[in-house]
Amino acid sequence: MALMSPFDFLPAARGLPRTPGRPCLFMNQDGTLVEHAANRVDPLLLRLRAGAGEALAQLQAAGVALVIVTNQAGLANGRITRAEFARLQQVLLQRLQDEFGVRITGVEVCPHSPDSQGRPACLCRKPAPGMLTRAAHRHGIDLSRSWMVGDTLDDVEAGHRAGAAGLLLDNGSETVWRRSPLREPDARFFDWGALATYVEKLAGGAEREPPRWPSQSLHGAVQA
Numbered sequence: 001m002a003l004m005s006p007f008d009f010l011p012a013a014r015g016l017p018r019t020p021g022r023p024c025l026f027m028n029q030d031g032t033l034v035e036h037a038a039n040r041v042d043p044l045l046l047r048l049r050a051g052a053g054e055a056l057a058q059l060q061a062a063g064v065a066l067v068i069v070t071n072q073a074g075l076a077n078g079r080i081t082r083a084e085f086a087r088l089q090q091v092l093l094q095r096l097q098d099e100f101g102v103r104i105t106g107v108e109v110c111p112h113s114p115d116s117q118g119r120p121a122c123l124c125r126k127p128a129p130g131m132l133t134r135a136a137h138r139h140g141i142d143l144s145r146s147w148m149v150g151d152t153l154d155d156v157e158a159g160h161r162a163g164a165a166g167l168l169l170d171n172g173s174e175t176v177w178r179r180s181p182l183r184e185p186d187a188r189f190f191d192w193g194a195l196a197t198y199v200e201k202l203a204g205g206a207e208r209e210p211p212r213w214p215s216q217s218l219h220g221a222v223q224a
């Protein structure tokens with residue numbers, strides 16, 4: 001079992017100067033936002049995790065951008081086609097909007113396979129930070145005031161490598177527990193409700209610092 005992450009040669013982005021931008025909750029999809037399912041192709045079998053929709057609505061109202069970042073090696077190895085994946089995403093985003101009024105700011109997908117050791121062979125597969133930095137650029141996100149939440153330590157590490165905080169939503173998915181400072185969660189939760197309360201509080205704390213965005217955007221609906 002390797003103790004080193006394949007990305008340990010990269011400097012962590014923490015400590016970089018702050019740049020203007022909005023706070024964001026980056027979230028893993030399978031196992032975090034939606035339940036793991038044996039059949040990952042049929043949209044009718046898509047199940048949101050308990051409390052996820054309500055939590056995202058709460059954070060959206062607090063002015064937090066919401067971005068899905070998902071490793072989808074199935075696209076590379078043929079377990080799911082691009083058309084099937086696009087259909088699933090469409091159903092997921094529509095349900096979040098219809099049932100909870102949640103508008104997801106962006107979706108970033110890594111369609112690449114890991115190498116034979118299971119390590120990322122691209123710059124975007126988590127625990128690499130590529131999807132987060134790409135989304136930050138696209139959507140004007142301040143990574144230093146953002147969080148990455150997932151159900152494995154690879155998600156936590158990806159958040160840290162991007163310069164964000166890393167939160168673990170512990171549902172038993174993580175079984176390896178390969179530890180390193182970059183994989184140490186800033187906080188650990190067992191349900192979406194507690195996580196939303198935590199993030200909302202910190203996002204509100206950021207609001208008390210010199211404003212970096214028009215104040216009305218904190219109180220109205222934040223557009224994607």
Ligand SMILES: [Zn+2]
Nearest residue numbers: 110122124125
């Ligand atoms: Zn990739």
